Amino acid sequence: MDYTDVYGVTSKGEQELRGSVTTISPPEVELLVRLDGVLTLAQIRQGMSAAALETFDDTLRMLVFKNLAAVVHPDSFAASRQFRFSxxxxxxxxxxxxxxxxxxxxxxxxxxxxxxxxxxxxxxxxxxxxxxxxxxxxxxxxxxxxxxxxxxxxxxxxxxxxxxxxxxxxxxxxxxxxxxxxxxxxxxxxxxxxxxxxxxxxxxxxxxxxxxxxxxxxxxxxxxxxxxxxxxxxxxxxxxxxxxxxxxxx
The missing domain is CATH 3.40.50.2300 (Response regulator)
Known part of the structure; x- marks a missing residue:
């Protein structure tokens, strides 16, 4: 797994988070709410408990399998490169x-x-x-x-x-x-x-x-x-x- 990747919540994932009753496990909920489409997996991992880190990879794979999360591909707006005035x-x-x-x-x-x-x-x-x-x-x-x-x-x-x-x-x-x-x-x-x-x-x-x-x-x-x-x-x-x-x- 590439921890430099950025993941975001899919529309199905948004529905899951907004629903009154959740159908996914607590570790999946904890990780899903952290996938903001901005932070890399490495940055997200820094703020998680040791217990959550042990199952991090499996939990993420399950979220992707359920179509609740997906990789967000960087674009020119979010790129880290420097823009200069001509x-x-x-x-x-x-x-x-x-x-x-x-x-x-x-x-x-x-x-x-x-x-x-x-x-x-x-x-x-x-x-x-x-x-x-x-x-x-x-x-x-x-x-x-x-x-x-x-x-x-x-x-x-x-x-x-x-x-x-x-x-x-x-x-x-x-x-x-x-x-x-x-x-x-x-x-x-x-x-x-x-x-x-x-x-x-x-x-x-x-x-x-x-x-x-x-x-x-x-x-x-x-x-x-x-x-x-x-x-x-x-x-x-x-x-x-x-x-x-x-x-x-x-």
């Missing part, structure tokens, strides 16, 4: 950075369409838009989620690197991302670059949330392909105007 992107963004910083000071938001968006995938009648709010402040995340819900979005929230990776792996693909510049264990600009490098996410509108509207911060966001900036504390009218601009008519 010199050309920095040069192009340099001229716009001053105007963006000035706009943030005057109106608390700045929007630009970084590139022409591909047509979004067709939605069934009545299907709502999807948004991901990436911010480690639970009160602010709840506040933003409520207003986005009123605007017709189904909202998912992530406040750490592990949660970000997990949420971006879940369907449906988001129609909007609100991305905090500073997270406790991740860099918002690095997340932005990973979004723009991912074939399925590269055209998703991203609005950066920032408490420090410095020119350097603005330059990084523009070079990374951000569609807009909104300053903290967030003024909801400015945020919603920015959202409507980057998402477009629906």
């Amino acid at each position: 010199a050309m992107a920095l040069t192009r963004a340099n001229a716009e950075a001053d105007a963006c910083a000035a706009s943030l000071k005057n109106s608390s938001y700045y929007v630009r369409i970084a590139h022409k968006r591909a047509l979004p995938p067709p939605r069934a009648p009545g299907q709502r838009l999807s948004a991901i709010v990436v911010d480690d402040d639970p009160l602010l995340s709840s506040f933003l989620s409520q207003y986005l819900t009123f605007e017709g979005f189904d909202v998912r929230v992530a406040g750490s690197r592990a949660e970000v990776v997990a949420e971006f792996r879940k369907p449906p693909r988001p129609d909007l991302v609100l991305l905090d510049v500073m997270l406790p264990d991740a860099d918002g600009f690095d997340i932005l670059l990973r979004i723009r490098a991912h074939p399925a996410l590269k055209d998703v509108p991203v609005i950066m949330l920032t408490a420090k509207a410095t020119r350097e911060s603005v330059l990084k966001g523009l070079a990374g392909g951000a569609n807009g900036y909104v300053t903290k504390p967030v003024e909801i009218d400015s945020l919603l105007e920015a959202v409507r601009t980057v998402v477009g008519p629906q």
